[in-house]
Amino acid sequence: MIRVGVLGARGRMGAEVCRAVEAADGLELVAAIDQGDALDELTKAGAEVAVDFTHPDVVMDNLRFLVENGVHAVVGTTGFDASRLETVRSWQAATPGAKVLIAPNFGIGAVLMMNFAAKAAPFFESVEIVELHHPNKADAPSGTARRTAELVAAARAEAGAGASPDATSQEIPGARGADVEGVRVHAVRLSGLIAHQEVLLGGHGETFTIRHDSMNRESFMPGVVLGVRRVADLPGPLTVGIESLLGL
């Protein structure tokens, strides 16, 4: 049995993760921690793996505690940029042992969407990303959209593709969305939605749209459970995304 603790256990994702861990063979939920609870409840309960779905403002403190206490971490909380990842690596170098898996999206379809978008991006002169979420989401753009933009930008750079053409002057700032590594990202917040993304690609007389929809938060659970089962055996101290766990 893998002993699992959940951080953000009363939240939308954390509550779903608690149910998924309790239902999964070989996993045991030993700690369910939320705002106001002491982190050392995790270590007192003997958690071997902690799953974090909290908030971008608190996740770094949580991760530091986990690394320093040798607890493997599976992190779904968003807000990770290159500088945060470097900080995590420095903690792991100082206190080796705990493996960390950080994934902006645990949905299998979402991972495939990002992968397909990166593959397609060099073949089209234009690419833009539209992410659509529930209005209670804390951050914008979504972690998934940021990661997609990074992957798309890297694939285009490697292929020698130029910038997407755009002759527009913005009459109102923000009208053309955010610029993430040269890729325009637009964030919609709409009641009734959960988590959705379209990658729009345009070329000569044709467009190609890759769309993924999470209809509920159960959609993320196969990826989270896979991460919990595999995190301790990951090759490096820090892994970003579950692509490698899926053989992509």
Ligand SMILES: NC(=O)C1=CN([C@@H]2O[C@H](COP(=O)(O)OP(=O)(O)OC[C@H]3O[C@@H](n4cnc5c(N)ncnc54)[C@H](OP(=O)(O)O)[C@@H]3O)[C@@H](O)[C@H]2O)C=CC1
């Ligand atoms: N990687 C993925 O596949 C997915 C990632 N996410 C990401 O997960 C994160 C959480 O999303 P969601 O569940 O919707 O958010 P919620 O606000 O519903 O849940 C977050 C929970 O964490 C609690 N919390 C806040 N601070 C702490 C702390 N220091 N220690 C423990 N718990 C704390 C909150 O308490 P309180 O409300 O009292 O502040 C709340 O209960 C976001 O960053 C989101 O983008 C979401 C879906 C999928």
Ligand SMILES: O=C(O)C1=N[C@H](C(=O)O)C[C@H](O)C1
């Ligand atoms: O907050 C959410 O809901 C989600 N957050 C993640 C993100 O920011 O990409 C994953 C998914 O989109 C749902």
